[in-house]
Amino acid sequence: MSAERCLMTARVDRHFSRTLDPADERAMREHLPTCAQCRARYEKQLLLERLDPDAAAPEARIASGLGIGRARPMLRAAPFMGALALAAAIAFLVLRPAGPGSPLDTGFTARGGGGASTSEDAAYVIVLRGATDAGPTRAGASIHRNDELTFSYGNGAGKRYLIIYGVDEHRHVFWYYPAWSDPKEDPHSIAIAPGAQSLPDAVKHDLDGKQLEIHAVFTDSPLTVKSVESLISSAPIGKTPTFGPGSIDRTIRFEVDP
Amino acid sequence: MHLALASTVAVPHLHPTDEAFDLEGFHAGDRGTLERVYREHYTKVARAAASVLAPADAETVTHEVFHRLLSSAKMRESFKGGELGAWLARVAKNQALDFRRRYARETSLEEGVADAPDMTTTTTESAQGDSLSAAMIVERFRKTVLPPKWGAVFEARFLKQLGQREAAIALGMHRTTLMYQEHRIRALLQKFVLETDR
Numbered sequence: 001m002s003a004e005r006c007l008m009t010a011r012v013d014r015h016f017s018r019t020l021d022p023a024d025e026r027a028m029r030e031h032l033p034t035c036a037q038c039r040a041r042y043e044k045q046l047l048l049e050r051l052d053p054d055a056a057a058p059e060a061r062i063a064s065g066l067g068i069g070r071a072r073p074m075l076r077a078a079p080f081m082g083a084l085a086l087a088a089a090i091a092f093l094v095l096r097p098a099g100p101g102s103p104l105d106t107g108f109t110a111r112g113g114g115g116a117s118t119s120e121d122a123a124y125v126i127v128l129r130g131a132t133d134a135g136p137t138r139a140g141a142s143i144h145r146n147d148e149l150t151f152s153y154g155n156g157a158g159k160r161y162l163i164i165y166g167v168d169e170h171r172h173v174f175w176y177y178p179a180w181s182d183p184k185e186d187p188h189s190i191a192i193a194p195g196a197q198s199l200p201d202a203v204k205h206d207l208d209g210k211q212l213e214i215h216a217v218f219t220d221s222p223l224t225v226k227s228v229e230s231l232i233s234s235a236p237i238g239k240t241p242t243f244g245p246g247s248i249d250r251t252i253r254f255e256v257d258p
Numbered sequence: 259m260h261l262a263l264a265s266t267v268a269v270p271h272l273h274p275t276d277e278a279f280d281l282e283g284f285h286a287g288d289r290g291t292l293e294r295v296y297r298e299h300y301t302k303v304a305r306a307a308a309s310v311l312a313p314a315d316a317e318t319v320t321h322e323v324f325h326r327l328l329s330s331a332k333m334r335e336s337f338k339g340g341e342l343g344a345w346l347a348r349v350a351k352n353q354a355l356d357f358r359r360r361y362a363r364e365t366s367l368e369e370g371v372a373d374a375p376d377m378t379t380t381t382t383e384s385a386q387g388d389s390l391s392a393a394m395i396v397e398r399f400r401k402t403v404l405p406p407k408w409g410a411v412f413e414a415r416f417l418k419q420l421g422q423r424e425a426a427i428a429l430g431m432h433r434t435t436l437m438y439q440e441h442r443i444r445a446l447l448q449k450f451v452l453e454t455d456r
Binding site: 025026029032033034039041042043044045046047048050051052053058059062063065066068124126152154196198 | 292293296297300301304313314315317318320321322324325328357361392395396415416417419420421422434437438441444447448451452
């Protein structure tokens with residue numbers, strides 16, 4: 001049996017993250033019955049879906065592949081309590097290394113290894129969005145353009161600074177941390193503490209794109225917003241800029257609902 | 259204290275004489291009508307397909323039925339009236355049977371092709387096999403990967419499927435602590451399941 005991974009397995013993963021467009025969904029569906037590797041992947045993803053209490057219902061997932069509406073995930077949603085009560089309003093978003101369609105990979109700790117993750121694994125961000133009173137919401141693959149976003153981070157990597165920004169398909173950059181409201185200023189990364197922390201501000205931008213890629217960049221030295229914007233604009237289209245040695249860039253993509 | 263909730267939801271049938279059902283719009287492929295049909299009859303279609311096929315294939319057939327409904331005026335026009343849900347369920351079952359015949363035949367022709375999937379197990383055998391396999395994977399995950407300190411959260415949220423608030427209360431922990439652990443467990447579980455050979 002070939003040890004090479006079938007290229008279509010990436011589409012299987014994207015189906016489950018609801019980021020596969022209908023044309024690619026069709027191709028995946030036609031391929032699936034003929035490929036044991038992809039069927040095995042599909043079945044594994046089904047198992048994860050059954051176990052994950054926050055997974056979207058299959059109905060919503062299959063609707064997404066059909067291009068049917070913006071099928072709302074059948075999840076309970078948490079009340080959004082604002083900046084002073086972040087713990088009560090959380091949407092877990094899947095974190096993945098930079099790169100489209102890559103499977104989830106935030107680290108692996110063998111039992112008995114002292115519980116320590118690699119430093120990269122220990123740097124993460126949780127994105128929160130306002131929701132209803134029914135309980136926490138996993139935002140999944142989409143946010144609304146008018147959502148206020150709040151953030152918590154984990155800094156087990158011992159980094160000293162953090163920036164959080166979003167960039168859409170037009171390369172418009174939206175700053176979450178640091179705040180940047182005066183073009184004459186050039187604010188720099190926020191200083192961060194070790195461990196798991198919540199950031200205080202709920203930030204809303206007037207998003208005008210259909211997709212938003214959030215970047216949380218952990219560094220040892222501060223970055224300035226203008227230097228970051230320069231890096232973004234000079235990076236080849238579709239490529240994430242690099243922020244220097246030792247930096248950790250956590251990214252996640254959203255569809256932006258109107 | 260355990261609070262048991264029970265609710266029943268009456269799902270309205272789409273019937274030609276029901277003022278809410280727009281047969282003409284359905285035939286014409288009105289998007290809103292078709293999306294409503296999807297939401298109201300998804301479960302029937304999925305169950306009909308799952309009565310014949312294993313889960314992955316059943317979802318492919320479910321997708322195919324609704325894809326045809328969305329894209330084929332001829333298919334929509336073949337529904338002349340009556341219980342739309344029952345009609346869709348029959349379409350799904352027939353399509354599932356065709357699917358099973360087709361891929362079983364293709365498998366039998368592909369001698370020695372190691373990658374050809376096995377379509378010959380019955381749905382019952384497949385479901386039993388899947389459950390056993392899933393239980394073994396979960397058990398291996400617990401024994402070899404999951405840090406013991408996160409075992410209670412794994413059990414409460416992933417196995418018992420308690421809500422976050424309910425789980426936090428049951429475990430006597432802050433909700434943010436539970437969410438952090440759940441996040442880490444989810445990452446470990448995803449990596450374990452997706453990268454383990456079954």
